[in-house]
Amino acid sequence: MTMAVSQFFIPALKGVAATFAGILLLANSSSAETQLSLFDLLKPGLLEAEGERTPLDPGYSAPYEKFSFHALVGTWWAKTVYDTAGTALWHGGEDGDRLVMRVGPFGKISTTHECNILQGNFGPAEEGAVALVSPYMSMTRMACWDDYPPSVSFERIARFEREGLELRFFDKDGLPIATYYNAHALKAALVDILQ
Structure with missing residues (x-):
């Protein structure tokens, strides 16, 4: 029973996280070049194709692409x-x-x-x-x-x-x-x- 619940819960949680990430990305997007809809963000592999972002140093403030x-x-x-x-x-x-x-x-x-x-x-x-x-x-x-x-x-x-x-x-x-x-x-x- 526990295995079945976790098999359902983890993919559902990933889906919710992806949705919120898409909403946050759209809210912070100030570039007119890339107009993506939420539907586009949910397409498999779209965000991975964007490339690896530089990891943030938690000790310093600096401009980061969108904000x-x-x-x-x-x-x-x-x-x-x-x-x-x-x-x-x-x-x-x-x-x-x-x-x-x-x-x-x-x-x-x-x-x-x-x-x-x-x-x-x-x-x-x-x-x-x-x-x-x-x-x-x-x-x-x-x-x-x-x-x-x-x-x-x-x-x-x-x-x-x-x-x-x-x-x-x-x-x-x-x-x-x-x-x-x-x-x-x-x-x-x-x-x-x-x-």
Whole structure:
């Protein structure tokens, strides 16, 4: 019985995924040269004939054929978290705890507050300015009993600086909020050093 269900379910799931991929491709298509209908996208082998696309480096933003990624895309490891006066509260790597922020291609953010998950969206990042889109953040509501790193005050973020492996957030008065390292770029740099 389980085998029969999985034999039906997996092809059905692939079909649904192909349909959504086609819709996304049509929605992001800005080229007048290639006008494809959804029916054309469902033809077997059509997408494979298009050629292999260059894999994305999750640590850097860059224009990608049809759209640009958010300037903060990547996986970020917190180096320092500051209080509202700009004084360092916590430094990553000192006590074994870690604080990680993930920013998706379109600015979706996922991080933690104690043992809870925080999610929200950054607005456009233009000329070093960025802020959360309202509603600022949603959070799970679990009771947390252990000690955790302090939370980053995302609602205070007004601008950022990105230089090398570092991403620094500042409030409207120029006080630091948090400093992060790009986890993938840091890993690549360490692998290069250790070889």
